[in-house]
Every structure is written in C-alpha cells, then in structure tokens.
Amino acid sequence: MEEEKKPLNFIEQIIENDLENGLDKSKLRFRFPPEPNGYLHVGHTKAICINFGLGEKYGAPVNLRFDDTNPEKEEQEFVDAIKEDIKWLGFKYDQELYASDYFQQLYDWAVEMIKQGKAYVDEQPSEVITEQRKNPTEAGIESPYRNRPIEESLDLFERMKNGEFEEGTMSLRAKIDMTSPNMNMRDPVMYRILKRPHHRTGEKWKIYPMYDWAHGESDYIEQISHSLCSLEFENHRPLYDWYLDQVYEDGKVRNKQREFARMNVTYMVTSKRKLQRLVAEGVVTGWDDPRMPTISGMRRLGYTPKAIREFIDRVGVAKRENLINIQLLEFCVREDLNKVSTRVMSVVNPVKLIIENYPEDKEEWLETENNPEDENAGTREVPFSRELYIEREDFMEEAPKKFFRLTIGGEVRLKSAYIIKANRVEKDENGEITTIYATYDEESKSGSGTEASMRKVKGTLHWVSAKHALPIEVRIYDRLFTHEQPDAEKETDFMEFVNKDSLKKVQGFAEPSLKNAKVGDHYQFQRIGYFTPDKDSTAEQLIFNRTVTLKDSFKID
Structure with missing residues (x-):
C-alpha cells in the first residue's frame, strides 16, 4: 500500500502555482537570512526547515545569507554559531553570502534613487522623524528637507559616506507617501550614519543600510525566487516591493516575499533582546546554556536534529500566529532518544x-x-x-x-x-x-x-557496583520560566517568571562503561531519564545533563 501523500502547505501551493504560470523550475532559489546579532533559537528552526526543506523538495539551491547591516550588535561569534547550528541540523547551503557583500551596489542604487527624486537626505533627529510619521489614521508631516534639491542630497549623501558628519545628524530617506496607512511607506530611512567597525568590512563604511532596504535588494541580487519570512514582516511587503520596483530589470527573476506564522513555544522567550539580557545578567551561563531555547542550548541539553525536525514537521506551516506546547517538542525528543539511546545504570x-x-x-x-x-x-x-x-x-x-x-x-x-x-x-x-x-x-x-x-x-x-562505581555530576534541568508565556504579561517584566530551581546539581554514581562517554552521546539512565555528557566534563569529573524525563502525559492525536 502506497504511503498517503501529505497535502501541500500554503507556501508549497504558491510555488506550484508559480511553476504552473510559467516560472522555470531551474529558477527556484531560496535563502535563510539570519542577522548575526545573536544565536539562533527554536523559532529559527522553523524558518530553517521551511527554506532548506523546500530546497530539498524541489532540488533547488538555498543560500545562507547573513543580513549584517548593524555593526553595533553583530559579531563573528554569532556567524560561526549560526553556521554550526545549520550544519548540525543536517542542512547544506549552496553559498555563504553576506549583505555586506553588496554594500557598494546598494549605495550605488541609492544614489540613482536620489537622482530620480525618490530619496533625499534628512537632517532631522530620528525622534522628530518618528513623531512626524504620526499614526495609521492620521496623515504624517512631510520633512522640511523632503524637496531639497537633488544635487544637494547627492552631495550630502556622499559626505555622509565619507564620514564628515556625526551619528544621528543625517539620514537618507526614501520619498514615498507620508499619507499612506501603512507606516512603513511613510518615507522610511534607508541609511543612517554609524561610525562603527564592521566584522567584515572593518572601517570602510561610515553609513549602513537599513534592514528593509538591504534585505529585498540582496534577495534580488542573489535572484531568490521566494523570499520567505515570518508574519511580522507582512506589513513590510509593500515596501519590499516598492524598493524592488526601483532596481528591477526585465528578464530577471522578480523575487516574491511571502510570510508564514512565527512559532512560539510555551515556557520560552525568543526575543534576541531578552535572550541577550538573560546572558548579560547571569541568569544563564551563556547562549548555549541548556536552559536556553537556542539551537546551541538544545544541542547541549541533548536534543537531536531528527527530533527537532520532526517537531517542526508536526507543527506545520501556518498563516496565523500559534503557541505550541513545549510538551510536543519534548515528546519528539523522547521518541527519538528511545530509539537511539544506550541503556545504562x-x-x-x-x-x-x-x-x-x-x-x-x-x-x-x-x-x-x-x-x-x-x-x-x-x-x-x-x-x-x-x-x-x-x-x-x-x-x-x-x-x-x-x-x-x-x-x-x-x-x-x-x-x-x-x-x-x-x-x-x-x-x-x-x-x-x-x-x-x-x-x-x-x-x-x-x-x-x-x-x-x-x-x-x-x-x-x-543498581551500580560500589567497587566499580564511576562518580558523576548530574545536572537536572527544568524549564527556565514558571509562566507558560513569560513575556505575554505587558505589565510584568518577563524576568519575574524566571524559575529559580531550573537547575539542580547532584552527585551520583554510574556503571564504569560511561567512563568513555563523550559529548553527543545519548543515554537512558534506566528508570530515571535521558542524559547526555556536558561539554564541561573533565577527566576527573564527568558531567551529565538530563535531556528529558522518561515519560510524560502528553498525547499526540
């Protein structure tokens, strides 16, 4: 009996429709575009699996492109961690690319937009610009610099690039529509002055493109056919398309942005800013702390790539925001570990x-x-x-x-x-x-x-023979937060829900076969749970992290 085919999700249906309407299958190309300003987390696994999964399904290349447009927050450490995470999950990318590879082209295109009267240099502070945008039901106020002479904007923009002005004194804005109900279309900033060294370009640039400008144009340069991102960028799509209109040439693939619902998991936070705070304030030992929802943290805890990919497959691709029970993730981990873990005492x-x-x-x-x-x-x-x-x-x-x-x-x-x-x-x-x-x-x-x-x-x-017992440290990890949605309470700081008993360290004994255990091995401590060796282990002190308990009440329909 043939296995029943899974129905197409809405993204696959979009691609199938495009192919039926004349898109050459050889032109399909996807990308995963992380910002190297933190470690990847559980939410990113969905985007990774969607993009690389489509690449596998259609035999299409998938680029790994780092959208490195903010040197204030980006580090080589994050780049290296992201590459390791993708490799560990079992995916291969076609090319490793960077938005910074395109800084000159983006600058040249911006100059052309100024020449066409579609961009101008604004000398107002960012706070004033924000205030002038007003709200969706009230028309914005045009900048007094909006209609400055083209030659003047060209001169100032070049001088901004050369570092003649201080940070915050000028910006380049697109000239679109200050009355648009979509706030993203109200003359968005394209460039700001940032006199910060970049982890790849060094001191070369004194101005950096904003994400919205760099992201879509980078997709175009790479001839990405389908630019897939989370639902929070849905309102950015008109701007994505407007920017694309300014550079698009007939005969090339016109990249298409489409959005899917981001994945939220109970008892976790996935805001990079909040994860950074957990690290900075010492709540956890680092980005790869086993209590963190980062891919590095889950790997250290003992989760397997197969379990995570199965979890994403079960969650599916949705159009609406959803909150996924962490027990489903733990179920998938437990189900895989049961098959691959050596039973030890x-x-x-x-x-x-x-x-x-x-x-x-x-x-x-x-x-x-x-x-x-x-x-x-x-x-x-x-x-x-x-x-x-x-x-x-x-x-x-x-x-x-x-x-x-x-x-x-x-x-x-x-x-x-x-x-x-x-x-x-x-x-x-x-x-x-x-x-x-x-x-x-x-x-x-x-x-x-x-x-x-x-x-x-x-x-x-x-049991363990006392004469042969191997002393071990056992780290019992629990959920990092006591609240199902720790950052959903607007009036309460999410840090108030940190579980102070999320880690317990105990001294135990193991059978001597574990003496040669290494990071990446998986064990079932019989009648206790699933465990994996921690990277902190030494020859004198073996340390094991509890990945998940043996059983759970969670049921799969």
Whole structure:
C-alpha cells in the first residue's frame, strides 16, 4: 500500500502555482537570512526547515545569507554559531553570502534613487522623524528637507559616506507617501550614519543600510525566487516591493516575499533582546546554556536534529500566529532518544546496599542489553559485587500496598542480576538510612535458565557496583520560566517568571562503561531519564545533563 501523500502547505501551493504560470523550475532559489546579532533559537528552526526543506523538495539551491547591516550588535561569534547550528541540523547551503557583500551596489542604487527624486537626505533627529510619521489614521508631516534639491542630497549623501558628519545628524530617506496607512511607506530611512567597525568590512563604511532596504535588494541580487519570512514582516511587503520596483530589470527573476506564522513555544522567550539580557545578567551561563531555547542550548541539553525536525514537521506551516506546547517538542525528543539511546545504570540519589550472603571477594560481569528498541544494539557486561548503590527512593522500611520496590521483608530483582530480599537497615544520628542489608538468591541469576531465575517478582531495580562505581555530576534541568508565556504579561517584566530551581546539581554514581562517554552521546539512565555528557566534563569529573524525563502525559492525536 502506497504511503498517503501529505497535502501541500500554503507556501508549497504558491510555488506550484508559480511553476504552473510559467516560472522555470531551474529558477527556484531560496535563502535563510539570519542577522548575526545573536544565536539562533527554536523559532529559527522553523524558518530553517521551511527554506532548506523546500530546497530539498524541489532540488533547488538555498543560500545562507547573513543580513549584517548593524555593526553595533553583530559579531563573528554569532556567524560561526549560526553556521554550526545549520550544519548540525543536517542542512547544506549552496553559498555563504553576506549583505555586506553588496554594500557598494546598494549605495550605488541609492544614489540613482536620489537622482530620480525618490530619496533625499534628512537632517532631522530620528525622534522628530518618528513623531512626524504620526499614526495609521492620521496623515504624517512631510520633512522640511523632503524637496531639497537633488544635487544637494547627492552631495550630502556622499559626505555622509565619507564620514564628515556625526551619528544621528543625517539620514537618507526614501520619498514615498507620508499619507499612506501603512507606516512603513511613510518615507522610511534607508541609511543612517554609524561610525562603527564592521566584522567584515572593518572601517570602510561610515553609513549602513537599513534592514528593509538591504534585505529585498540582496534577495534580488542573489535572484531568490521566494523570499520567505515570518508574519511580522507582512506589513513590510509593500515596501519590499516598492524598493524592488526601483532596481528591477526585465528578464530577471522578480523575487516574491511571502510570510508564514512565527512559532512560539510555551515556557520560552525568543526575543534576541531578552535572550541577550538573560546572558548579560547571569541568569544563564551563556547562549548555549541548556536552559536556553537556542539551537546551541538544545544541542547541549541533548536534543537531536531528527527530533527537532520532526517537531517542526508536526507543527506545520501556518498563516496565523500559534503557541505550541513545549510538551510536543519534548515528546519528539523522547521518541527519538528511545530509539537511539544506550541503556545504562546510574544512581543519582544513592544509598548503599550490602548483600550479606554474597562473598566479599567475589565479583561478576553480567550481561545486559544496550537498547531493546534496537535489535542491532547488542549487549555489554556490567560488574556486580557485594556492595551496591541503589536509588534512595527505591527503598522504604514500611511501604504501602502498591509500593513494588524494595522494603523490609520484600523481594525485588536487580536488573540483569539476582533477586534480593531486604532484611534490616542502618541509620545515622539523624535517623537517615545509610545502609540497607539484604540477602540474595544465588540461583535467581537472570538468564541462567534455572527455575529460580524464572521466578517472578513485582519490582526490578537498577543498581551500580560500589567497587566499580564511576562518580558523576548530574545536572537536572527544568524549564527556565514558571509562566507558560513569560513575556505575554505587558505589565510584568518577563524576568519575574524566571524559575529559580531550573537547575539542580547532584552527585551520583554510574556503571564504569560511561567512563568513555563523550559529548553527543545519548543515554537512558534506566528508570530515571535521558542524559547526555556536558561539554564541561573533565577527566576527573564527568558531567551529565538530563535531556528529558522518561515519560510524560502528553498525547499526540
């Protein structure tokens, strides 16, 4: 039976219509245009998957173009991180390009617009310009410089480029329509003076193009067929098209801007300004802190590219803003990790258990499975000895009826090992249990084929041999915010919702096979959750981050 084809989303339908109306398929070209002023976050994954996904679907090239028009906030660090994120997600771009590659062409086009009477140099402060724009229901006020002589604007614009004027004293504005109900059309600023070094062009430029001017024209230079962006740019589309009208030549591909709904996820913020604040104020350790919604943070936490891409696929491409439950993301992560993670035994809240009738000088290496979900995963051996560590939560002196773990007089099976029975405990001066004493059934060894080994008990516990235990630091991450929409409350600073218990560090023990664990590996700590080694690990101290818990109540319809 053939797999049912997924219906086209509205962007795919636009492309199909364009192809039917004469667009040559060989002219299809897409781009992902990040601004290198921060790390990419979960919201960007949607744009990445849409653009690169279309490239894969239609066999079309996809450019990675950095819209680097603001040297105040841009850094090479962000460029490098963005490239790494895209590579990690499994996508390949055709060309690595920069808006700064086109600064001279953009300047030349701006000069032509001045000559045509479609742009002018304004000497008013930005605050006055903003005030003169008024509001959508009230006509704006024209600048007193709007009709200055063309030669005068040309001279001033060149002198702006040469650095003769101070920042904020002049700007170049497009001459469009100060009465337009679309505020973006009310003589938008095209260039401002910024005497800041650029991470690629150095000190060459003293003026920099505004995003709206550079973005669409860069698309045109690269002959992008479909410029796809989030819904917040919908009102910018008329300006995008107006700017394109000024430079378009017959016979070339006329790039088309279309918008899709941005993706918001519960318990996250995706404003770069707010993410920067979290970093600057030390709420997190950096852009790649595992609690951050950045791709780097999710990678460090242990999310997989496959899980993120599956999440985006399930969310789909919508025309309206939507709020996605973070549990869907965690479901996709858990679903993938269940297939690829090696099952290991680690104890994060240990209490010692001594098997009194097990020989003190004896140790065994017992066979255990690596991953029951993967028939090719094979098995490994784990050491077993008289003294073990088990989870403190797995023992109660006096237990309720439905407690199927270890209790005085009760029996459980130790995973891949023996059935044991707890007999007594030892406590410290505060009444806390320090040691559990038990006995084992020597004939109950897992897989031995004896009648005793096939005996059924209701509980199975994971454990670690104390003699062979590997000390580890376990970092238990929770959501960074306590509010589902931390930045939705206009009257409340989103920082008020920071979860002060979003990270807990505990000392635990793991089986010795984890000694060689490296960043990028994935493990299921049996009966605890999914974990991955952290980059802060050293030879002396292995650190594991909890990626997600084992189970969740979230259901997929």
